[in-house]
């Protein structure tokens with residue numbers, strides 16, 4: 030019976046759509062009240078292709094990941110060459126040039142003191158590993174340090190440890206309250222990226238650390254840009270204060286660069302805006318150029334030695350697909366591709382186009398503020414969007430933009446051209462005009 034069902038399943042498009050609506054969870058959605066989805070059959074350059082042949086200009090880089098666009102010749106080549114050799118092999122007791130080579134590249138491009146690399150499967154898992162590193166660093170030394178300090182409005186992933194340091198309201202801690210570790214939260218720095226520096230925005234950081242540092246193992250934050258928690262850009266000087274206070278209070282500094290890494294904000298890593306070196310850094314999303322899931326956690330010598338001379342003596346984590354050869358191969362190719370062109374000037378140029386076409390949208394009534402940093406453009410609205418209605422309008426305009434809450438935002442692939450940026454911003458303007 031079971032097999033018969035599979036054989037008689039008719040894969041025409043409307044059946045597929047119905048089956049998907051009824052059986053497949055999409056991110057943060059209901060199955061009893063599902064949102065519409067669009068079938069994509071191909072993606073190339075900056076365009077996604079719908080089943081009916083319509084091409085949409087991509088404004089999302091598939092959630093920060095596809096920095097080089099889609100169907101990239103160099104990355105395709107890396108995958109197909111690797112697949113002929115081996116798609117996977119266990120990492121326990123085995124090494125291969127892809128993982129070793131990627132570790133070397135990451136050590137080269139991240140802040141100097143980050144010298145030790147742990148490969149994990151996804152961003153959330155990298156965050157789990159970073160928290161475990163900090164806990165293991167202190168275990169057996171200062172047994173009271175079991176909590177973390179994080180910023181309100183932050184986002185660090187959907188697994189339990191990651192959720193416990195993600196904005197308590199945004200990630201709905203209340204749903205899992207008995208299951209989540211209680212951590213400390215402070216307001217995000219009120220001093221914005223383009224504002225003059227205001228030292229007062231460190232007061233809460235200082236006072237919470239002063240009072241609770243004996244319980245706090247690490248400060249975890251997204252440097253400069255808070256992503257999924259509100260697309261908020263804050264002053265880089267804050268990171269220098271975090272570094273100084275962490276040193277003073279013997280707390281580790283964990284920088285979550287999963288969204289901001291690999292040039293997105295105009296610097297290779299957002300920490301570079303402040304010239305700070307965290308003790309632990311997580312990377313993911315664009316690591317493989319968006320080809321597949323992979324993340325990494327880097328740490329400095331102090332953390333590495335602390336863990337290896339600590340209670341367990343080893344880092345207690347080892348995913349099945351750790352260092353996956355296909356993923357690490359394509360990640361090497363993606364980093365090499367990024368370094369092979371003047372990505373800084375590409376991102377700067379995209380920033381100038383966003384300033385030209387997106388910033389002026391602030392004049393519409395529905396808009397609270399527009400802001401731009403690197404290849405990120407944000408239109409913050411006064412009230413939440415009707416996601417399904419807006420998505421439909423965007424598709425009609427020939428673009429792929431996925432708003433959430435009060436935010437319509439763009440995270441552009443570095444190969445995008447001015448005409449495509451203009452088209453994306455015109456599509457946003459159209460929904461703003463209709464609302465006015």
Ligand SMILES: *Cc1c(COP(=O)(O)O)cnc(C)c1O
Pocket residue numbers: 151152153154156184185186187251256257285286287288289313314
């Ligand atoms: C997306 C994201 C994560 C989680 O990564 P996943 O691959 O979705 O698990 C963690 N931290 C930040 C800053 C992110 O943007």
